[in-house]
Amino acid sequence: MTTAHLSHFIASLEDSALAPWASLAPWQLTTQSESIVRQMLQSLDASQFRIDGEVALHRTALIEQGVTLKGPLIIGPGVFVGAHAYFRGGCWITEGCSIGPGCELKSSFLFAQARLAHFNFVGDTIVGRDVNLEAGSIVCNHRNERDDKTVRVRIDGKLVSTGVNKFGAVLGDGCRVGANAVIAPGALLAPGTIIARTALRDDELDAARLASALDPVAMRNA
Structure with a gap:
């Protein structure tokens, strides 16, 4: 993979409401998520959605008690949102998604x-489409452990x-993330990737280890 074009991860991108922004890098999409969702709101069919300010809920969506909905936000047809989920704005949740109890989402596209x-x-x-995250799994979006907060991604091992300082991940179509797994900022998961339960996926650490392993000086000093 020589680029991080989103179509490499999500087959339906060009047929989705995100198609006008398909040329943007994933981290540009998430950084601009509030602006993008606001533009999407303008083209919604008001007869199909309950719209209150910057929050649009499809009439077939099921929202349980205690859910916090902060706009701009679009929740599409047939979506289920469990009790006490928290949407922090800049989110687009399309058809048939399920957001379980106590989940928190920010600046994300599902x-x-x-x-x-x-x-x-x-x-x-x-x-991506048909991605499943088991209970307690986390997609982190910030490197709080270092002074330089800029998120880096791994492309062709580099x-x-x-x-940007805030970017979580791309989870390609059909990915499976096990319970209590942690995905560190900047992960790019190819379609069908499986993350084991309680595992850590950190592409930045993996790239650094690979570079060290290929460095003759590092190998001599190992």
Whole structure:
């Protein structure tokens, strides 16, 4: 993979409401999520959605008690949102998605039939079609452990700066994330990737280890 074009991860991108922004890098999409969702709101069929300010809920969506809905936000047809889920704005949740109890989402786009079990955090992330996150799995969006907060992604084994301080991940179509797994900022998961339960996926660490392993000096000093 020589680029991080979103169509490499999500087959339905060009046929979705995100198609006008398909040329943007994933981290540009999430950084601009509030503006993008506001533009999407303008083209919704008001007869199909209950619209209150910057929050649009499809009339077939089921929203349980205690859910916090902060706009701009679009929740599409047939979506289920469990009790006490929290949407922090800049989110687009399309048809057939399921957001379990106690989940928190921020600046994220979820494609059809994506499922979050419960107590998940998904921040500044793009989730492909038919992705499943088991309970307690987390997609982190911020490197709080270092002074330089810029998120980097791994492309062809090399680290590439995104130029942004907040970016979670791309979860390609059909990914499976096990319970209590942690996905560190900047992960780009190819379609069908499986993350084991309680595992850590950190593309930045993996790239650094690969570079060290291929460095003759590092190998001599190992």
